[in-house]
Amino acid sequence: MSDAPDYMSSPDVLGHFGEFGGRFVPEALMPACLELEVAFRDAWSDQTFIDEYQRVLREFAGRPTPITPLPRISAALGIRLFAKREDLAHTGSHKINNVVGQTLLTKRMGKQRVIAETGAGQHGVATATAAARFGMACTVFMGEVDTERQSLNVFRMELLGAKVVPVTSGSRTLKDAVNEAMREWVTCVDDTHYCIGSVMGPHPFPLMVREFQSIIGTESAFQLNELGVACPDLVVACVGGGSNAAGVFAGFANTTARLIGVEAAGGSAVGKGSPGVLHGMKSYLIQDEFGQIEEASSISAGLDYPGIGPEHAHLAKSGRAEYVAIGDDEVLDALKVLSELEGIIPALETAHAVAWILKEAGRSIPSGATVLLNLSGRGDKDVAQVREILRGTA
Amino acid sequence: MKSLETSLRELRATGRKALVPYFVAGATSDWVRHVEAAVLAGADAVEIGIPFSDPMLDGVVIQNASLRALELGTTIDSIATDLSSIATSVPLIAMTYYNLLYHYGLERVAGKLRECGVVGAIVPDLTVEEAGEWRAAADASDVATIFLVAPSTPPERVALVTSASEGFCYASSRMAVTGSATDSVDVTRVVKRVRDCSDLPTYVGIGISTPQQARAAVNVSDGVIVGSALVRVIHEGGGAREIEQFIGSFRNALDAAGGES
Numbered sequence: 001m002s003d004a005p006d007y008m009s010s011p012d013v014l015g016h017f018g019e020f021g022g023r024f025v026p027e028a029l030m031p032a033c034l035e036l037e038v039a040f041r042d043a044w045s046d047q048t049f050i051d052e053y054q055r056v057l058r059e060f061a062g063r064p065t066p067i068t069p070l071p072r073i074s075a076a077l078g079i080r081l082f083a084k085r086e087d088l089a090h091t092g093s094h095k096i097n098n099v100v101g102q103t104l105l106t107k108r109m110g111k112q113r114v115i116a117e118t119g120a121g122q123h124g125v126a127t128a129t130a131a132a133r134f135g136m137a138c139t140v141f142m143g144e145v146d147t148e149r150q151s152l153n154v155f156r157m158e159l160l161g162a163k164v165v166p167v168t169s170g171s172r173t174l175k176d177a178v179n180e181a182m183r184e185w186v187t188c189v190d191d192t193h194y195c196i197g198s199v200m201g202p203h204p205f206p207l208m209v210r211e212f213q214s215i216i217g218t219e220s221a222f223q224l225n226e227l228g229v230a231c232p233d234l235v236v237a238c239v240g241g242g243s244n245a246a247g248v249f250a251g252f253a254n255t256t257a258r259l260i261g262v263e264a265a266g267g268s269a270v271g272k273g274s275p276g277v278l279h280g281m282k283s284y285l286i287q288d289e290f291g292q293i294e295e296a297s298s299i300s301a302g303l304d305y306p307g308i309g310p311e312h313a314h315l316a317k318s319g320r321a322e323y324v325a326i327g328d329d330e331v332l333d334a335l336k337v338l339s340e341l342e343g344i345i346p347a348l349e350t351a352h353a354v355a356w357i358l359k360e361a362g363r364s365i366p367s368g369a370t371v372l373l374n375l376s377g378r379g380d381k382d383v384a385q386v387r388e389i390l391r392g393t394a
Numbered sequence: 395m396k397s398l399e400t401s402l403r404e405l406r407a408t409g410r411k412a413l414v415p416y417f418v419a420g421a422t423s424d425w426v427r428h429v430e431a432a433v434l435a436g437a438d439a440v441e442i443g444i445p446f447s448d449p450m451l452d453g454v455v456i457q458n459a460s461l462r463a464l465e466l467g468t469t470i471d472s473i474a475t476d477l478s479s480i481a482t483s484v485p486l487i488a489m490t491y492y493n494l495l496y497h498y499g500l501e502r503v504a505g506k507l508r509e510c511g512v513v514g515a516i517v518p519d520l521t522v523e524e525a526g527e528w529r530a531a532a533d534a535s536d537v538a539t540i541f542l543v544a545p546s547t548p549p550e551r552v553a554l555v556t557s558a559s560e561g562f563c564y565a566s567s568r569m570a571v572t573g574s575a576t577d578s579v580d581v582t583r584v585v586k587r588v589r590d591c592s593d594l595p596t597y598v599g600i601g602i603s604t605p606q607q608a609r610a611a612v613n614v615s616d617g618v619i620v621g622s623a624l625v626r627v628i629h630e631g632g633g634a635r636e637i638e639q640f641i642g643s644f645r646n647a648l649d650a651a652g653g654e655s
């Protein structure tokens with residue numbers, strides 16, 4: 001036994017990570033949250049379920065994803081940079097890891113339908129994909145603003161047989177899509193699972209989604225080892241709700257690696273927020289002086305969220321992880337650098353993490369440091385938007 | 395016993411079925427006059443909705459009214475100021491989401507609400523498990539906390555929820571967010587589950603929008619809460635007269651039902 005703190009272990013019985021997390025939902029949803037918690041714990045300790053989850057990720061989703069050394073950026077910055085290639089997973093981002101876990105669990109609970117919220121559309125596409133693969137009905141709620149800026153993803157979901165519902169309430173982005181999915185869930189909780197797309201929401205979602213994403217960290221630690229890196233000096237990931245970050249951090253929480261979560265400046269819940277309650281959880285939220293939730297604003301739909309998962313709030317408060325913010329203007333440059341120097345077009349979300357590394361190399365990242373970037377997704381979905389912006393500013 | 399429970403138990407003892415309309419505070423500049431009109435027409439208590447940007451348990455009618463209220467600059471303080479001019483003695487019950495209370499400061503907000511006549515609070519996203527801090531603050535100011543029981547709540551949980559509830563037990567008529575569905579719905583089972591665990595007055599809400607539904611609900615319960623249907627009347631331009639008419643039709647239906655039992 002050691003006295004070293006055990007980071008990213010289990011929350012308390014009510015789902016609290018320190019002072020954050022918990023369950024703040026209408027009573028109508030409490031039985032479903034309780035049932036889900038039991039089902040998840042049962043499945044996650046059942047080797048048959050774990051084998052099936054791993055088999056599907058291997059055969060269907062393309063895991064394990066590789067780790068790619070990024071030699072040209074490394075040389076330019078004077079660091080050793082490695083990328084965990086979640087962009088190479090099926091559907092183009094880490095979102096598939098969580099969705100495979102949750103759809104298998106949905107089947108195990110005997111439910112026939114999944115609903116989901118989506119921002120950029122990546123989680124919606126992943127959910128629609130898994131629903132198609134496992135023969136389930138699927139409805140995705142997406143803010144109307146996002147259906148416009150990510151219209152190709154709407155079409156993808158429809159091709160996959162899902163129904164996409166544009167959400168016209170509030171700011172018509174991700175937070176409103178979550179509200180609408182919650183409202184829908186109240187009406188159909190008997191036969192429908194709400195497949196939340198990040199480490200947010202009421203307990204057990206933040207824990208469960210982290211566990212389904214922790215395969216990123218587990219694989220990374222092993223693969224880096226094979227490349228001769230016992231432990232990276234930094235692990236860097238972008239943060240919307242925080243699922244790709246939680247997944248990769250989970251592999252290094254109890255090492256000496258610095259953990260860095262990069263938020264969008266316009267959605268920086270840790271940087272600009274204060275503790276509050278939204279979407280079933282207590283966490284840092286961007287809110288006005290009266291406690292009304294403010295609209296996040298970011299170039300990337302996937303980071304356009306005024307909150308952050310409760311475990312990140314706890315990691316921030318306890319100082320184990322650091323959360324930083326990157327503005328829209330720095331993101332496009334980072335996207336171009338990774339494209340031109342390494343032949344990888346990242347998602348705009350991921351480009352936030354790249355931008356922080358470009359900015360901090362030689363400053364808070366000492367030269368010679370070994371850095372693991374979680375390359376959460378590929379940029380195909382964003383190229384039309386990027387083209388418009390670049391043409392507009394050219 | 396908190397003030398709200400005393401009042402509502404007394405009301406039940408008279409044999410009168412309780413009619414509790416819901417208003418979005420600040421949705422119109424004269425909303426306090428609307429509340430008075432409803433009381434004049436036979437409301438026994440009033441729910442005061444404090445508008446929140448992200449009302450998870452509300453359908454589109456209350457969402458829109460809340461948005462309007464926020465655009466008009468409604469805050470907890472402005473509501474308190476408005477309420478200081480209210481001419482009514484029926485119990486006022488705040489309905490809002492937890493973030494607004496948490497952000498204001500639990501003790502401060504409980505005291506503030508009680509000062510302007512609010513004796514109860516319904517906080518639909520505050521579960522019994524998370525309610526400890528709020529309860530302590532509300533207790534100190536004689537504000538009762540009312541919890542909802544849903545049709546999905548299993549019997550063991552009904553016991554937990556009803557034993558935490560004060561003033562009355564709120565039985566949700568359907569698995570839905572607030573809205574004005576007009577189909578008939580059988581509330582017997584959910585009300586019976588509540589009654590098996592608690593002798594507090596039991597009111598039915600969420601999805602009561604016609605006098606017929608109200609009448610059917612009070613055949614097995616002690617009262618009804620009417621929200622979206624009333625908010626819609628106001629949204630469509632209804633003033634004091636239309637509100638009196640609307641509330642009057644519910645009053646008649648409840649009195650007729652009360653006479654039967």
Ligand SMILES: Cc1ncc(COP(=O)(O)O)c(C=O)c1O
Binds near residue numbers: 122123197239349
């Ligand atoms: C590629 C990519 N990365 C990151 C995110 C942000 O989500 P999270 O913080 O949960 O990883 C998204 C969300 O849409 C995404 O598509």
